[in-house]
Amino acid sequence: MAGVNTFEVLSPGIMSSVQDLGRFGYARYGVAASGALDGFAVRVGNLLVGNDENAAVVETTLMGLRIKLLRDAVVAVTGGDLQVRKGSEPLPMWRSQLVREGETIVFSGPARGFRSYLAVAGGIQVAAVLGSRSTNLASGFGGFEGRALRKGDILAAEPVKDFMRYADRAFSPEAVPTYSAPWRLRIVWGPQDDQFSEEGRQTFVTAAFSVSPDSDRTGIRLRGPLVARKPGLEESIISEGILSGAIQVPGDGQPIIILGETASGGYRKIATVISADLPLLGQITPGDEVSFEAVSMDAAVQALLEMEDKIETFKRSL
Amino acid sequence: MRFDTPVFRPMGDRSLLVEIGEKISADVNRRVQELMLRLQQANLPGVRELAPSYRSLLVVFDPLTIAPEKLKAAITDVAARPGGSELPQAKLITVPVFYGGDYGPDLEWVAGHLGISTEEVIWLHTETVYRVYMIGFTPGYPYMGELPAALAVPRRSTPRTRVPKGSVGMAQRQTGIYPVESPGGWQIIGWTPIELFDPKRQMPSLLEMGDRVKFESVRQVGI
Numbered sequence: 001m002a003g004v005n006t007f008e009v010l011s012p013g014i015m016s017s018v019q020d021l022g023r024f025g026y027a028r029y030g031v032a033a034s035g036a037l038d039g040f041a042v043r044v045g046n047l048l049v050g051n052d053e054n055a056a057v058v059e060t061t062l063m064g065l066r067i068k069l070l071r072d073a074v075v076a077v078t079g080g081d082l083q084v085r086k087g088s089e090p091l092p093m094w095r096s097q098l099v100r101e102g103e104t105i106v107f108s109g110p111a112r113g114f115r116s117y118l119a120v121a122g123g124i125q126v127a128a129v130l131g132s133r134s135t136n137l138a139s140g141f142g143g144f145e146g147r148a149l150r151k152g153d154i155l156a157a158e159p160v161k162d163f164m165r166y167a168d169r170a171f172s173p174e175a176v177p178t179y180s181a182p183w184r185l186r187i188v189w190g191p192q193d194d195q196f197s198e199e200g201r202q203t204f205v206t207a208a209f210s211v212s213p214d215s216d217r218t219g220i221r222l223r224g225p226l227v228a229r230k231p232g233l234e235e236s237i238i239s240e241g242i243l244s245g246a247i248q249v250p251g252d253g254q255p256i257i258i259l260g261e262t263a264s265g266g267y268r269k270i271a272t273v274i275s276a277d278l279p280l281l282g283q284i285t286p287g288d289e290v291s292f293e294a295v296s297m298d299a300a301v302q303a304l305l306e307m308e309d310k311i312e313t314f315k316r317s318l
Numbered sequence: 319m320r321f322d323t324p325v326f327r328p329m330g331d332r333s334l335l336v337e338i339g340e341k342i343s344a345d346v347n348r349r350v351q352e353l354m355l356r357l358q359q360a361n362l363p364g365v366r367e368l369a370p371s372y373r374s375l376l377v378v379f380d381p382l383t384i385a386p387e388k389l390k391a392a393i394t395d396v397a398a399r400p401g402g403s404e405l406p407q408a409k410l411i412t413v414p415v416f417y418g419g420d421y422g423p424d425l426e427w428v429a430g431h432l433g434i435s436t437e438e439v440i441w442l443h444t445e446t447v448y449r450v451y452m453i454g455f456t457p458g459y460p461y462m463g464e465l466p467a468a469l470a471v472p473r474r475s476t477p478r479t480r481v482p483k484g485s486v487g488m489a490q491r492q493t494g495i496y497p498v499e500s501p502g503g504w505q506i507i508g509w510t511p512i513e514l515f516d517p518k519r520q521m522p523s524l525l526e527m528g529d530r531v532k533f534e535s536v537r538q539v540g541i
Contacts, residue, residue, distance in 0.1 A: 024366050024367050024378075025366075025367060026457075026522065027367050027368075027369035027376070027378075028354070028368060028369055028370055028453060028526070028527065029453050029457060029458060029515070029522055029523035029526065030453040030454045030455060030456055030457045030458055030459050030515075030523070031457045031522070032457075129517050129518070130517055130522060136457070136517075138456055138457075138498065138500065139456060139457045139458075139497070139498050139515065139517070140498070141517040142517070188328060188330055188331060190327055190328050190329065191327035191328060191329045191335045192327070238341075238342060238371075238372045238373055239371055239372060239452065239454055239455070239461065240335065240371040240372070240373075240374050240376065241335070241369030241370070241371050241374070241375075241376030241454070242329075242376070243329065243330075243332075243333055243367075243376070243378060245330050246329055246330065263369065263454055263455075263457075264369070264371060264452070264454030264455055269329060272328075272329050272330030272331075272333075273330065274330060274331050275330065275331050275332050275381070297328065297331055297386055300330070300331035300381075301331055301381045301382070301385070301386075304331065304381060304382060305382065308382065
């Protein structure tokens with residue numbers, strides 16, 4: 001189906017790309033999931049504009065994305081509050097609204113959180129590659145021409161009949177996640193927590209770490225006290241599969257929270273962020289403070305159920 | 319080396335690392351491959367991804383569809399079924415390599431470190447048929463082994479921020495090929511024009527776990 005030209009990128013800002021909820025089933029060929037880092041925001045944004053939860057959206061980081069509408073369209077902005085405006089007036093977040101041809105959407109800079117998502121009725125139209133519309137930045141495929149967005153790019157959306165019926169729908173403000181530092185992330189121990197010293201484990205759950213500026217879509221690099229492995233162990237381990245949320249500790253004892261661009265790794269993982277807190281990882285900003293709280297597997301699954309309940313309740317309200 | 323029964327290590331609430339053995343060995347790696355194929359056939363509900371590596375299989379699942387404890391029991395059951403699975407016929411791929419010079423900036427260093435000539439490094443590297451233990455790091459990147467003991471070298475003390483696409487590297491007893499330009503810490507001894515990964519193909523990776531690879535030195539006719 002032919003898409004309709006909908007967005008013109010006037011400026012891509014710091015870093016913007018086309019993403020959906022990720023690419024699964026190809027990890028055995030070294031293909032990481034990629035995908036939007038705040039999946040909750042994407043699901044809500046897509047539902048607001050009448051899309052499938054997994055439709056492709058624009059993910060933008062920090063500030064500077066400016067998009068001109070090439071036709072009337074219903075859009076929703078969710079995720080981190082990057083002070084999005086329509087022309088000179090604020091554009092309310094977590095609700096769908098009509099934006100007219102010729103109007104401009106501008107992400108001026110962070111008030112809260114790190115990444116915003118722009119969903120459009122019909123979904124951004126790019127070819128699915130290996131089952132997903134997400135951009136694999138390292139290998140240059142998927143998304144829009146396999147790369148981050150640039151000035152002058154024209155994004156098409158699937159045409160939707162009577163799209164006006166999706167305008168002015170809102171996500172309940174109480175259900176909007178709190179995106180603010182200091183972040184307290186819930187983890188379950190493992191897979192290799194037994195290879196850290198007791199002191200290293202204690203440090204991990206009691207220290208406040210700060211987020212290093214060299215964090216990106218591959219990982220959130222933390223700085224803080226040394227998280228020590230057991231004496232006598234080598235710095236690295238035999239490479240093995242990995243997924244987002246796993247917290248690896250290289251030889252320097254400074255943890256890295258793995259995000260969606262890595263399929264395998266050769267360092268020990270002391271703990272893994274629970275599924276319900278994964279969307280928050282997309283909103284953690286360099287300079288923020290991060291600490292960890294260990295929970296049981298049951299508590300982790302319970303928290304995920306609660307998150308899914310929020311989505312289900314919202315779906316029923318539409 | 320090989321565990322009697324798989325060892326489970328949860329990686330969060332949505333994946334399980336299933337360990338088959340402790341060290342790098344072809345036997346352990348074949349067991350990983352066999353477990354992956356069995357699980358693929360078993361098609362357990364809620365399983366989203368099977369990611370094999372040297373000595374373990376990462377099983378990614380939806381914990382709201384299958385509880386972690388139930389999944390463990392199901393995997394143990396599948397692993398314990400009698401009879402070996404038929405592993406698919408391994409491909410044998412010959413990879414042409416331009417060794418040394420600008421193509422392999424670390425070849426001289428490797429030879430010096432090992433106290434042998436560059437010709438001997440090339441001869442040793444091309445003499446063995448390697449097993450692909452896993453694909454990882456970047457899409458299509460084959461981790462292959464084992465290098466002859468006489469070729470074991472450490473990683474570079476400072477990794478390169480950019481290793482060109484097609485570079486052939488080695489570290490410890492492993493050798494690999496960079497499918498795209500990426501950072502990398504292995505010693506680069508050569509370059510191949512072969513395409514390792516094409517996302518437009520149904521089977522995007524040229525190589526998969528279990529395949530065999532032989533390197534072949536291309537005589538350079540001037541540069």
